Each structure stands twice: as structure tokens, then as C-alpha cells.
Amino acid sequence: MKKILVTGGSGFLGSHLCDRLISRGDDVLCVDNFFTGSKQNVKHLLTHPNFELMRHDVTFPLYVEVNQIFNLACPASPVHYQHDPVQTTKTSVHGAINMLGLAKRVGARILQASTSEVYGDPEVHPQPESYWGKVNPIGIRSCYDEGKRCAETLFFDYHRQHNLDIKVVRIFNTYGPRMHPNDGRVVSNFIVQALQGRDITIYGDGSQTRSFCYVDDLIEAFLKMMETEHGFTGPVNIGNPCEFSMLQLAELVLKHTQSKSKLIFNPLPSDDPKQRKPDISLAQQKLDWIPKVSLEDGLKETISYFKKILPTI
Ligand code: NAD
Ligand code: UDP
Ligand code: UDP
Numbered sequence: 001m002k003k004i005l006v007t008g009g010s011g012f013l014g015s016h017l018c019d020r021l022i023s024r025g026d027d028v029l030c031v032d033n034f035f036t037g038s039k040q041n042v043k044h045l046l047t048h049p050n051f052e053l054m055r056h057d058v059t060f061p062l063y064v065e066v067n068q069i070f071n072l073a074c075p076a077s078p079v080h081y082q083h084d085p086v087q088t089t090k091t092s093v094h095g096a097i098n099m100l101g102l103a104k105r106v107g108a109r110i111l112q113a114s115t116s117e118v119y120g121d122p123e124v125h126p127q128p129e130s131y132w133g134k135v136n137p138i139g140i141r142s143c144y145d146e147g148k149r150c151a152e153t154l155f156f157d158y159h160r161q162h163n164l165d166i167k168v169v170r171i172f173n174t175y176g177p178r179m180h181p182n183d184g185r186v187v188s189n190f191i192v193q194a195l196q197g198r199d200i201t202i203y204g205d206g207s208q209t210r211s212f213c214y215v216d217d218l219i220e221a222f223l224k225m226m227e228t229e230h231g232f233t234g235p236v237n238i239g240n241p242c243e244f245s246m247l248q249l250a251e252l253v254l255k256h257t258q259s260k261s262k263l264i265f266n267p268l269p270s271d272d273p274k275q276r277k278p279d280i281s282l283a284q285q286k287l288d289w290i291p292k293v294s295l296e297d298g299l300k301e302t303i304s305y306f307k308k309i310l311p312t313i
Contacts, residue, residue: 001050003027003065004067005031005064005066005068006028007031007069007071007072007095007099008031008037009032009042010041011037011072011073012041012076012176013072013076013113014030015037015041016216017072020223028045029054030052031054031056031062032055032056032073033057035080036075036180058071058095060098061101061102067106068110068111068226069103069109070111071095071110074095074147075144077184078141078144078184078269079184082141086143088143089150091147093151095151096112096150097154100154100158103158104164110165110167111222112167114152114235116171116239116276117144117273118235119134119276120145120271121272121273122276126241127276128237129235129236129279133149135149140269140271141271152235155168156168156233166233167225167226167232168236169222169225169235170278171213172238172276173186173187173210173211173276175213175214176214176298176302176305177305179302181306181310187249187299190250191302191303192306193261194253194261195303195306197260198261199261200250200263201266202246202247202266203246203265203267203272205265207246207247208273209245209274210243210244211244213240213291214291214293214295214297218238218291222238228287236283236286237282238289239280239291240278240291240295249295252295253303256299257303
């Protein structure tokens with residue numbers, strides 16, 4: 001039985017990953033400081049004999065014995081990562097150093113949850129892994145973007161310098177059940193606003209684009225990437241290449257919630273990328289993976305999740 005560490009394991013993506021690992025019979029150690037994650041997300045796993053939950057901040061050293069590490073710890077929503085930007089950089093950078101030091105000591109394979117934000121506000125569209133990005137080093141998104149870029153640097157230096165077995169995945173906007181209702185990212189914001197009959201907050205004119213991946217597709221790619229042969233490090237883009245403007249997303253959410261909410265237009269936050277769409281040919285070739293869930297189907301699942309939890313929050 002493999003002993004697998006998932007940092008950020010009680011967050012949105014981490015909790016789905018823990019579910020999949022437990023269901024295939026692995027022994028899972030979930031580490032989280034509950035900054036944006038919640039015990040609620042893994043409550044159903046707490047009594048499982050192969051699951052262990054530890055409150056711990058990855059900016060501090062961690063001494064445990066494991067065979068594999070999925071490093072997901074880091075707030076992902078702009079609202080939350082900008083709340084304490086110094087802590088965000090520390091989480092990405094010190095967290096990566098600690099988890100790489102741990103992987104080095106125990107000889108574990110380690111996967112980094114990186115991000116499409118390493119491409120910044122891209123001038124190349126769609127974005128292939130070979131594109132180096134256009135990132136502002138001193139803006140309000142930099143704590144996240146540059147923190148994640150530095151984490152990638154650390155992963156590749158530990159690989160080159162210490163022959164560490166690394167895997168780097170660049171995740172594009174992913175959504176689904178267990179996003180926190182106050183997460184602040186666009187899909188959960190629009191759905192919660194629509195269900196509560198509140199105005200839908202479009203930032204800017206809504207013409208900016210994102211490509212939305214459903215959580216189940218993403219977790220499938222994570223597991224495939226972790227099992228690739230030694231030597232394939234990535235980085236590899238994981239996301240759904242179907243691109244939508246925020247206005248189109250709002251229309252889909254209104255349609256599937258049958259909501260009468262009105263659209264309102266708020267200022268566009270600074271450095272907000274204008275367009276984003278993954279080139280996933282490397283994932284197709286190396287992982288034999290393409291996303292299966294359409295935005296409409298994924299939205300329906302996510303809407304029914306929020307319908308269930310909203311009265312109780
Ligand atoms: P999330 O905020 O739900 O999960 C992050 C988890 O990390 C939370 O449980 C949080 O409490 C925990 N955490 C934060 N700082 C920590 C620290 N110092 N020590 C221990 N735990 C800490 O977000 P998510 O969407 O599940 O994102 C998971 C990972 O995937 C993040 O690294 C994020 O950058 C990356 N990612 C996600 C997306 C996406 O669209 N969902 C896109 C790109 C990258
Ligand atoms: N570390 C950890 N757990 C371990 C081994 C290391 O958290 O099991 C941390 C430790 O704090 C160290 C960091 O990882 O500072 C980097 O470790 P590495 O061995 O690369 O460097 P060094 O120990 O020389 O700083
Ligand atoms: N956005 C929006 N309304 C919201 C939240 C976000 O129009 O209530 C926009 C935001 O400006 C960005 C896009 O939706 O252009 C995606 O934002 P999100 O925070 O989900 O992710 P990211 O910008 O990190 O891709």
C-alpha cells in the first residue's frame with residue numbers, strides 16, 4: 001500500500017484527490033492549515049482507516065514517512081491569496097522547499113500543483129508549455145504568480161541538483177462541487193449569486209476569457225501524471241481548451257439556475273489576464289488524457305451541489 005501525502009488536502013481540489021486515492025486503496029496523509037480549506041470537505045473520510053488528517057502549515061518543516069507527495073497547499077482564489085500576500089509567497093516558496101526537502105530525505109516522488117498563472121497575461125494564445133509568460137513581478141497577483149514560478153524553479157533545481165523525481169502540472173481554471181461559497185472565483189461567485197437572486201458581478205466588460213475544466217477531469221490527469229515514467233517531469237498543461245468569455249459564462253449560469261438575477265459591471269482588477277486557454281497536446285500525447293466533461297454538464301453538477309449546501313451556510 002502506498003503512503004501518500006496530500007498538502008492542501010482539505011481544499012477544493014485536494015479533497016477530491018483524497019477521495020480518489022482512498023477509493024483505490026492508498027494510505028493518505030492529508031495536511032492542511034485550513035486557511036481556505038475546510039474539515040467539512042474531508043469529514044466523510046475521517047473514520048476511514050487509511051485516512052489521516054493533520055493540521056500543519058507547510059511553511060514549517062514536516063517530518064513524515066511517505067512514498068509520494070501531491071503538493072497542493074496554497075490559496076488559489078485571487079481574493080484569498082491577496083488577503084495575506086506575504087504568506088502566499090511563503091506558502092509557495094517555503095512550502096515547496098520543505099516538501100522538496102522531505103521528498104529528498106525519504107526518496108518520494110513529488111507532484112507540484114502549478115498554475116496557468118505562470119503565463120501571466122499571455123501574448124501567445126493558446127498557451128503551450130514552452131511559452132515563458134508575461135508576468136508582472138510587482139503587482140497584486142505577483143505573490144501568487146511569482147510564488148508559483150519560483151516553486152517551479154525549485155522543483156527543477158532539486159531535480160537537476162539532487163535527481164529528485166518531480167512532476168509539474170500547470171492547472172487551468174478548474175471548478176466543481178466543494179468550492180467554498182465565499183471562494184471568490186468566478187464560477188462559484190456566479191452560481192451563488194444566481195441561486196440567491198443577487199446581482200451577477202461581472203468584472204470589466206466581461207469580454208475576458210477563461211477555459212474551465214471540471215474537477216473530475218483534472219483529478220484523472222493528476223493521477224495519470226503521477227504514474228508517468230521516471231524522467232517525464234512536465235511541466236504539463238491540464239485544463240479544458242473550450243474557451244468562454246465571462247459574459248458567456250454568466251448566461252450559462254443564468255440559464256441552468258433559471259435565475260432572474262441581473263448582470264452588473266464592476267471595475268476590472270489590475271493585471272487580470274485578458275485571455276487564457278491551454279494547449280493540451282502534451283497532456284494528450286504523454287498522458288493519453290483529454291477532458292470529458294463539457295462546461296454545461298459540469299455547471300449542472302456544481303449548481304446542484306450549491307443548491308444542497310446553500311441553505312445551511
Ligand atoms: P483551495 O483554496 O480550495 O485549496 C488550497 C488548500 O491549501 C486549502 O485547503 C488551504 O487551507 C490549504 N493551504 C493554504 N495555505 C496552506 C499552508 N501554508 N499550509 C497548509 N495548507 C495550506 O484551492 P484549490 O482550487 O483546491 O487549489 C489547490 C491547488 O491547486 C493550489 O495550489 C492552487 O494554486 C492550484 N491551482 C488550482 C486551480 C483551480 O482552478 N482550482 C488553478 C490553478 C492552480
Ligand atoms: N525538510 C522537511 N522535512 C524533511 C526534510 C527536510 O520539512 O523530512 C525541510 C527542512 O526544513 C529543510 C528543507 O526541507 O530546510 C530543505 O531540505 P534540504 O535537505 O533540501 O536542505 P537543507 O536541510 O540543507 O536546508
Ligand atoms: N470575475 C468576474 N466576476 C467575479 C469573479 C471573477 O467577472 O465575481 C472574472 C475575473 O475578473 C477574471 C475571471 O472572472 O477575469 C476569472 O476569475 P477567477 O478569480 O475565477 O480566476 P483567475 O482570474 O485567477 O483566472
